[in-house]
Amino acid sequence: MSHEDMTVKIRPIRPPDYQPVISVIDHWWGGRHMADKLPRLFFEHFTDTCFAAERDGELVGFLVGFTSQSRPGEAYIHFVGVHPRERGHGLGRRLYEHFFAAVRANGCEQVRAITAPVNQGSIRFHQRMGFNIEPGDIQDGGVPVAAGYDGDGQDRVRFVKALAD
Numbered sequence: 001m002s003h004e005d006m007t008v009k010i011r012p013i014r015p016p017d018y019q020p021v022i023s024v025i026d027h028w029w030g031g032r033h034m035a036d037k038l039p040r041l042f043f044e045h046f047t048d049t050c051f052a053a054e055r056d057g058e059l060v061g062f063l064v065g066f067t068s069q070s071r072p073g074e075a076y077i078h079f080v081g082v083h084p085r086e087r088g089h090g091l092g093r094r095l096y097e098h099f100f101a102a103v104r105a106n107g108c109e110q111v112r113a114i115t116a117p118v119n120q121g122s123i124r125f126h127q128r129m130g131f132n133i134e135p136g137d138i139q140d141g142g143v144p145v146a147a148g149y150d151g152d153g154q155d156r157v158r159f160v161k162a163l164a165d
């Protein structure tokens, strides 16, 4: 893996980032229809734990996550995306580490995330980032999956990671 590219700046997300993110997200997810899963509310009400990555003012990555309201000490990453041109150079890792630092400062000790079993790249990425896969009720390609977790036919792989001190 190459060195971190410090010409890419990471900053808190803001409401004006909503439109630029929504306009690229389906493309960044390889044509899957994702925009509906990322409502504007995250860009209004979760700005302490959501981040944008920019190269010369161009959006090249983002992370949307939050500290759980219901589970003390727990945080959740809802979305992470890196521009296809920028992948494989450590930006996803940087965004996650930025988030880990932010939620650790909020007292979090554990981070959760989920992904669709079809998203093999995301499964590999989370494993490299030190997440464990939680037990499932079915197996999909050797991976434990929670069947119907997000509704009919919407199976999900669930990840959990303990944050080190």
Ligand SMILES: CC(C)(COP(=O)(O)OP(=O)(O)OC[C@H]1O[C@@H](n2cnc3c(N)ncnc32)[C@H](O)[C@@H]1OP(=O)(O)O)[C@@H](O)C(=O)NCCC(=O)NCCS
Pocket: 001, 028, 029, 078, 079, 080, 081, 082, 083, 086, 087, 088, 089, 090, 091, 092, 093, 094, 115, 119, 120, 121, 122, 124, 125, 126, 128, 129
């Ligand atoms: C998943 C994603 C965010 C990774 O971003 P990235 O900048 O390419 O990731 P990094 O370069 O920081 O990689 C971090 C680690 O994960 C590994 N990794 C990343 N993508 C991988 C893949 N597709 N297959 C295997 N390993 C992968 C890297 O090798 C690296 O490991 P290392 O640091 O131990 O060497 C990016 O591929 C993406 O935007 N995908 C489309 C959106 C998506 O599916 N998001 C996740 C679900 S919300």
